[in-house]
Amino acid sequence: TKDPWWDPGRGCVMNGKNSAESNMRSYLALSHISFLLHLCVTPQLSINAFDYNCHVDLIKLLKQEGELFRLRKARQKMSELFPLTEGPDIWLEYAQYSIGGMGSPGGIDRVRSIFERAVTAVGLHMTKGQMVWEAYREFENAILSTTQLERIHTLFRRQLAIPLMDMEGTYAEYEEWSEHGVPETVMHQYKKALQQMEKCKPFEEALMVAETPKLAEYQAYIDFELKEGDPARIQITFERALSENCLVPDMWAKYTIYLDRQLKFKDLVLSTHERAVRNCPWTMGLWKSYLLALERHGADHQTVSDVFEKALNAGFIQATDYVEIWQAYLDYLRRRVDFKSSKELEELRAAFSRSLDYMKHDVEERFGESGDPSCIIMQIWARIEALHCKNMQKARELWDSIMTKGNAKYANMWLEYYNLERSYGDSIHCRKALHRAVQCTSDYPEHVCDVLLSFERVEGSLEDWDFAVQKTETRLNRINEQRAKAAEKEANLARQEDERAEQRRKAKVEKKAQKKVQKGTRAGEKRKAEQDDYQDEWNEDAGEIDCLWTSPQGNEDNPELRNDNSSVFVSNLAYTLEEPEAKLRTLFETCGPIKQIRPIFTGKGSFRGYGYVQFESPVSVPEALKLDRRDVEGRPVFVSPCVDKNKNPDFKVFKYNTMMEKHKIFISGLPFSCTKEQLAEICKNHGTVKEVRLVTYRSGKPKGLAYVEFADETQASQAVLKLDGIEVEGNKISVAISNPPRRNATDKPGSSRPTGDAMPRQVYGARGKGRTQLSMLPRSLHRQSAPAGKVENGSAADGEPASAAGNAAGEPKQLSNSDFAKMLLNM
CATH class of the missing domain: 3.30.70.330 (RRM (RNA recognition motif) domain)
Structure with a gap:
């Protein structure tokens, strides 16, 4: 605070204050950090444990206060959620650290084991793997004895069989070190590795000059290695790419798919899946693949369930992600059920019930939508009850619930229910479902009516047929009446809009006519100017480009340009453009043979800023439209289809996208x-x-x-x-x-x-x-950081403690005594 009794370095200073007041203020200041943790950081981590920034803020606050025990726990928790990626430098540091304990019992074997793990993990690294091999040889040289010479020979031979940068230097060192020269087999393996290194060298050079994260370069390198087909090299290339792109979900997905389909080693596959979801926990697809991999490799049920629970807390970015992860887990539970036993079946039913509750409460509250409007989870549950459990009563109850959630108006939903009854139910319920479908369907009622009549042709009596015909006719007549009313209403609205547009047009024309009369303009020139000005203002006001079929002589149709399919309309050109016809020909000549170019001029000969380009073939038009908004002398040129608005009043050039x-x-x-x-x-x-x-x-x-x-x-x-x-x-x-x-x-x-x-x-x-x-x-x-006084997704609410707003902004705000008192009263 700014009060004179508080000194950041010494704590509380009396400065004439009484002891009780000083102690209270000292307590408030010392508990400030704890208050921020309680109010801001801790609740956010309880909602989303994978919020990286909250972990960083927590560690900063604890470090600032010297809370060493809590700081250690916070760092450990963060390292469990956000792992470090292995690399040659880390392995080299680890190996060199382990050398310090080589004098202890079993120390040499322990160091050698670490080096072996290092060369297995990163020994194939084209640019940095050589450092690990050299450190391994230096270690063996340090403990050199007669029995160790063969180990060093083996290390040289293993290294020279791998394509690494600066292989020639290693080969020369081996020639100098070996007393009997380089064996023929080693030389053969070295030459083969050298050829492979030359193939990889362009990719390595591209990585050296590229800037981080080098995603495109690594992708090209991986594609090359996949074609070569060496599993070890493919794996090390993926690992190198992920060391610099560990937050790219697509890279993890490609790596895990390769391991799942090609290598299929359980420990490697599952550990990679675990690393993937720890690095990119917000990506549902990685969690889904992880669940499948666990099931594929026979993981126990508790492990799969634990991974699924972690996925639910990962913080997906859209509601549909939760539907998909629930589907994956429910599929797993269904595959493990022995439908002759009740234990697994009851667990499956309980999981279905929980998923529906989760969608209704957690997902809808978080996203404002269910994520499963078609009730796919309930549909799957109904099919399982009907097929495996022979429980049509439960299946019908589920479908009744599906229809009450706004799906009764869709024909495809009723037909799904009808097919279920057709396969596992009886004719009575089939007929009942189709009659309800005829009554409720609003999108494709004709199709539902046809299905009902087809059903009665096969299985119904004469009375059933008559009743179905009467019901379908009544329903279709009502639908046609509703459509006619809707069409009439729409036509009336369109007519009213046209009338208003015509009134505005006439008002503009009359206003301009009065101005021309006052200036003494001739009648013919006045009509031409009125039409020209109207066309300019329409183009400006409408916000779209209309083809109005004007000609230099007036408003007469030009027969050569009435071929809409082979012409385009060009506008928003500069009025001062010199030789517009030549400019347009240069712009569009790459699109195909041009038949005619007609820029539009005023009666006085000045360019109007628009014109027409007619090609000899309609196939040139799509290519011309690609030039829309191409820069011509500093202005974006608008290119649109040549459409007669008088014949196509509803045609719109610009489509306004309202979807995310x-x-x-x-x-x-x-x-x-x-x-x-x-x-x-x-x-x-x-x-x-x-x-x-x-x-x-x-x-x-x-x-x-x-x-x-x-x-x-x-x-x-x-x-x-x-x-x-x-x-x-x-x-x-x-x-x-x-x-x-x-x-x-x-x-x-x-x-x-x-x-x-x-x-x-x-x-x-x-x-x-x-x-x-x-x-x-x-x-x-x-x-x-957001501006002070605002939280991440909006402004801090009125009355919110100033410290909370300041913390959300990333910069703690100094508070007065009244602020601290208000915060204590609100706790």
């Missing part, structure tokens, strides 16, 4: 000088960049915003983690998963936008209002 694009990131705060090439260079280290789009004004000036599309959502997530908060040319950028705002009716051209917060702007993703839409940060990636 998990494979694409949104970047803000970029410097205006940043180019697409510079941004692609920044992003390429985090995945395969498919497209970079800088957001600009119509004039071509940048807005400081951009969208970057990656090959998949995993790469996009990694890019968010690595790029959010970095500086680009002095600007601190913000990076998040692309999540466009909702497009409301009022967002359409010509409509008025409501003020205030009448319409919600953001459609939230898996993390609710999270800015980046990611559920957690993996280890060693520390996001930049």
Whole structure:
């Protein structure tokens, strides 16, 4: 605090205060850290034990306070959750450390055992493996005796049979050391390894010049080794890649798939799966593969259950991940059930019940959605009860519950239930299910009606047939009436919108006509100017590009351009563009043979900024559309299909995406000088960049915003983690998963936008209002601190203790006496 009685170095200073007040204030100050731990860090770790940043904060606070016992426990707990990746340097340090104990009983054998483990783990490392081999030989030389000479020979022979950098130096050293020269067999193995080293050398050189994390270079190296087919070299290459990319789930997935399908060594496979989920606990696919591997290698039931429980606490980023991990575990339980015994069956049923409760409470509360809208888990349970347990009553109860969760309107759900009854039930319940389907289905009622009639043709009596025909006709008539009313309502709305648009158009035309009359413009020129100005303003107001079929002579149709399939409309060109026809020909000549180019000019001969390009073949149009927003003299050019809006009034050029694009990131705060090439260079280290789009004004000036599309959502997530908060040319950028705002009716051209917060702007993703839409940060990636007074996902609530807000911001805030008193009263 700022009070004069408190000194950070000496603690409490009396300074005229009475003893009781000083002791109280001293106690409050000393318990500040404990209070922060109790209020902020500990609850967060209880919710998500894999929150890397919370572990770091806890260790910092304990270290600051000198809590050595609790600090040791915190570090041990963190090391259990976030492992270190093995590497040549660590093995070398370990081996050299063990040499210090070689004088103790059995010490030499223990050191030799460690060296053997080291060369097995990293001896094939192309660039650093040689250091381990040399240290091993130096150890054997240190204890050299007559009986040890053969050991050193063996080490040389083993090393020379492995492709390593600077093999020639090792060979020369062996020639000098060996009294009888190099044996023929050793020379043959050395030459073979040297040839292999030459093949690998380009990949090693690429790794040397590449910047961390070198993901693309390692991927190319792994693909090469997979083609070569040497298991030991494939394994060491994967390990090297993961030592620098331990937070890349795709790399772990590829490695574990290789081990599962090719090597199949139990200890190696299971240990690698365990490392994968410890490094990337937020990735559901790795946990799912781990469960399958445990079952495949005969792990005991308790071990599989424990791994599943850890997976539930891993903090997945979307609700559907929990559905998939539950499905994997339930599949495992079903495969171990002997349906003649009740013990495993009851455990399976209990697991199904628990999964439904988990989806209803934990998942829905966390994500605001169930993650299983089609009730897949309940469907599986119903099929198991019907097929294996012959318990159709339980299966029907489950399907009744499925239908009450909003699925009764879908035809496919009713047909699934009908197929279940058809396979394991009876005709009475089949008929009942189809009658209910006819009554409730709203998406494909005709199909359900056809199924009911087909069923009655095969199994029904005449009365059943008559009743089915009457019911289906009544239902379809009602559906057709509803569709007709909906179509009429939609047509009325469209007509009203057209009338309003026509009124606005007439008002603009009349206003412009009055201005022209006041200036004394001739009648013919006035009509031409009115039409030209109207077309410009429509293009600006509508926010889309319409093909209006104007010609230099006026508004007469141009027969040569009425072939919509072979023409494109080009707009947003600069009005000062010189020789627009030549510019357009240069731009589009790579798309195919051009039949005609017609830029549009005003009556006075000035360029209007748009025109038409007609190709000789429609196959050129898709190639031309790819040039949309291509920069021409500093402005993005709009290229759109040539469509007559009079014949296609509902045609829209721009489609507004309102769904979260998990494979694409949104970047803000970029410097205006940043180019697409510079941004692609920044992003390429985090995945395969498919497209970079800088957001600009119509004039071509940048807005400081951009969208970057990656090959998949995993790469996009990694890019968010690595790029959010970095500086680009002095600007601190913000990076998040692309999540466009909702497009409301009022967002359409010509409509008025409501003020205030009448319409919600953001459609939230898996993390609710999270800015980046990611559920957690993996280890060693520390996001930049939020502004003071804010927590990670929003502002600190009014009345919240100032210390809590300060801790969330990453910088403890100095507090007054009243703040401490308020915190104690609220505890």
